[in-house]
Amino acid sequence: MTVVVGVDGSPDSYAAIRLAREEANFRGVRLIAVMAHSGEGALGAPAARPLSTFRSTGEEQKLAESALRAAVREALGPRKRPWRSAP
Numbered sequence: 001m002t003v004v005v006g007v008d009g010s011p012d013s014y015a016a017i018r019l020a021r022e023e024a025n026f027r028g029v030r031l032i033a034v035m036a037h038s039g040e041g042a043l044g045a046p047a048a049r050p051l052s053t054f055r056s057t058g059e060e061q062k063l064a065e066s067a068l069r070a071a072v073r074e075a076l077g078p079r080k081r082p083w084r085s086a087p
Contacts, residue, residue: 001029007071008035017075033072037064 005020007013017033024031037060055063073079 001027002032003027003029004032004034006035007033007068009067009071013071014075017072021076033068035064035068035071037061 003020003024005013005016007017020033021031
């Protein structure tokens with residue numbers, strides 16, 4: 001069993017991360033935090049945005065991973081072990 005929590009970077013998601021950690025600790029299982037991202041940067045871009053500013057899928061993924069780590073760090077404090085990214 002694993003506890004999974006969805007994160008969007010909002011203060012409410014920090015509370016969700018803390019609650020999920022409590023649940024994972026209670027059950028003696030691991031906690032996985034996830035954040036969705038889209039590699040379709042052009043679909044959400046304003047019409048006036050120059051094409052040269054679009055991010056690649058890899059860049060979008062790195063930004064999402066960074067935002068997820070920051071949200072978890074904000075909610076739970078610094079991590080003692082290195083982060084692992086999902087494949």
